Amino acid sequence: MRAEFRKLTTARSTWLLLGIAQLIVVAGVSGLMLRRDDPASDAAQRGAIAHVGLVALFGLLIGILTVAGEYRHRTITDTFLARPRRSSVILSKAVISAAAGVVFGLLASVTALVADAVWLAAKGSSIDLANGVLWKTVAGGIGWNVAFAVIGVGVGALITNLSAAVASALAWIALVEGVVGELVGGGARWLPFALGQALVGLPGAADRPPVWQAGLVLTAYAMIFVLAGNAVTGRRDIT
Amino acid sequence: MPRPGDSLVSGNRDSQRMTDVVLQGLTKKFGAVSAVRNLTCTMTPGVTGFLGPNGAGKTTTLRMLLGLVRPTAGTATVGGRRYADLPQPRRVVGALLDATGFHPGRTARQHLLISAEQSGLPAARVAVALEQVDLTKDADRRVRGYSLGMRQRLGLATALLGDPEVLVLDEPGNGLDPAGLAWLRGLLRDFGADGRTVIVSSHVLAEVQQIADHVVILGEGTLRHDGPLAGLPGLEAEFLRLTGGVA
Numbered sequence: 001m002r003a004e005f006r007k008l009t010t011a012r013s014t015w016l017l018l019g020i021a022q023l024i025v026v027a028g029v030s031g032l033m034l035r036r037d038d039p040a041s042d043a044a045q046r047g048a049i050a051h052v053g054l055v056a057l058f059g060l061l062i063g064i065l066t067v068a069g070e071y072r073h074r075t076i077t078d079t080f081l082a083r084p085r086r087s088s089v090i091l092s093k094a095v096i097s098a099a100a101g102v103v104f105g106l107l108a109s110v111t112a113l114v115a116d117a118v119w120l121a122a123k124g125s126s127i128d129l130a131n132g133v134l135w136k137t138v139a140g141g142i143g144w145n146v147a148f149a150v151i152g153v154g155v156g157a158l159i160t161n162l163s164a165a166v167a168s169a170l171a172w173i174a175l176v177e178g179v180v181g182e183l184v185g186g187g188a189r190w191l192p193f194a195l196g197q198a199l200v201g202l203p204g205a206a207d208r209p210p211v212w213q214a215g216l217v218l219t220a221y222a223m224i225f226v227l228a229g230n231a232v233t234g235r236r237d238i239t
Numbered sequence: 240m241p242r243p244g245d246s247l248v249s250g251n252r253d254s255q256r257m258t259d260v261v262l263q264g265l266t267k268k269f270g271a272v273s274a275v276r277n278l279t280c281t282m283t284p285g286v287t288g289f290l291g292p293n294g295a296g297k298t299t300t301l302r303m304l305l306g307l308v309r310p311t312a313g314t315a316t317v318g319g320r321r322y323a324d325l326p327q328p329r330r331v332v333g334a335l336l337d338a339t340g341f342h343p344g345r346t347a348r349q350h351l352l353i354s355a356e357q358s359g360l361p362a363a364r365v366a367v368a369l370e371q372v373d374l375t376k377d378a379d380r381r382v383r384g385y386s387l388g389m390r391q392r393l394g395l396a397t398a399l400l401g402d403p404e405v406l407v408l409d410e411p412g413n414g415l416d417p418a419g420l421a422w423l424r425g426l427l428r429d430f431g432a433d434g435r436t437v438i439v440s441s442h443v444l445a446e447v448q449q450i451a452d453h454v455v456i457l458g459e460g461t462l463r464h465d466g467p468l469a470g471l472p473g474l475e476a477e478f479l480r481l482t483g484g485v486a
Contacts, residue, residue, distance in 0.1 A: 007342075010344070011345075076340075077337075078357075081358075082328070235309070237307070238307040239299070
């Protein structure tokens with residue numbers, strides 16, 4: 001576990017992703033606040049803070065990197081020589097990635113709240129930290145980050161080619177989930193990205209599942225991905 | 240002299256010492272291709288040259304021994320146990336497979352620290368291993384800027400981290416300069432003389448001739464020769480005859 005932590009913190013890509021995520025949050029919050037003429041309303045506040053959830057994309061990349069990144073640099077050989085019981089490696093990576101998801105989510109929350117407060121002040125209003133909507137959105141956003149980071153570990157273990165894994169993950173979010181959603185109709189709300197949106201209570205289709213159901217199903221996705229990745233990893237030849 | 244790990248398999252493995260590497264009916268097929276066929280041999284303390292032309296199955300065999308590749312049939316054991324069943328594999332077996340297994344953005348020290356941590360070895364071993372391969376003064380540079388020879392020495396440091404009884408080295412001389420080669424020769428000889436089992440695959444027969452006690456030769460995935468080096472009058476001529484090359 002300590003080794004996995006050190007791997008994450010000694011890779012510059014981790015810090016780069018963490019930095020870029022903050023820029024995206026600031027840009028997202030600013031764009032929304034510029035547009036709204038009711039910036040202090042619950043809907044606007046939820047929309048602003050919901051950008052925390054979009055950082056889950058970076059959590060997903062971190063999860064993928066912890067596994068596929070090791071195949072990319074061939075450090076996976078050393079890892080499996082040190083720990084021939086590969087399940088324990090995948091489990092450590094899932095735990096560390098989940099922790100990274102918490103950190104990404106927390107930092108993005110602070111950034112989003114600060115950006116939100118600054119914009120409200122600029123518009124002659126002020127942030128209402130007693131508003132439960134803010135904190136529910138923060139909690140949902142962090143949960144989204146954690147779930148996607150763990151899913152990333154599964155994706156990286158299933159698709160060990162780093163570029164292919166990243167491309168697949170991004171394609172799913174940008175395109176494929178939408179297409180699959182068309183095919184499955186009402187089932188679309190149970191697809192991963194839609195569930196993440198449900199977690200932060202983003203407005204949209206009225207039939208979004210309640211937060212607790214979204215959280216439950218997203219957790220199931222994370223477990224299935226990790227279990228599948230683990231099964232494949234156990235059988236893979238490292239040549 | 241007791242060594243770390245001795246107690247792990249003491250006495251309960253028949254006549255096998257924990258330093259014995261035993262391949263039994265080892266076979267690997269990649270799809271339709273038979274990389275290794277029914278390979279049986281035992282490697283004991285001392286230096287064993289593990290030889291064969293390109294594609295003879297050397298690397299696949301070593302990777303099966305280390306639990307990285309799953310045999311289609313047969314077993315490979317160290318001291319009677321499969322690598323994956325060793326309680327602390329790094330204390331028993333040290334391996335150098337290819338010198339490219341490094342994250343370019345990490346320093347040598349970070350690499351070794353990660354390796355020690357995930358192997359359950361004390362962090363203090365890092366400085367010892369760096370000193371052993373003479374990388375101490377470059378230890379805090381990123382591996383990106385390392386020469387092939389330096390990477391090779393970093394790989395050796397990783398193999399030496401656990402002060403292992405068995406060393407498995409795939410082409411360890413790659414990229415080493417003449418001084419580096421002489422140093423490596425001394426290191427491997429000392430290890431062999433110390434009662435440890437050293438398995439070295441190499442294409443450089445002249446190098447092997449200087450250090451090996453024992454020679455295993457593979458050709459097309461099968462065992463072609465297994466015996467003391469002293470029993471082979473001219474290593475190169477014998478190698479070419481056994482592996483079907485042109486003399």
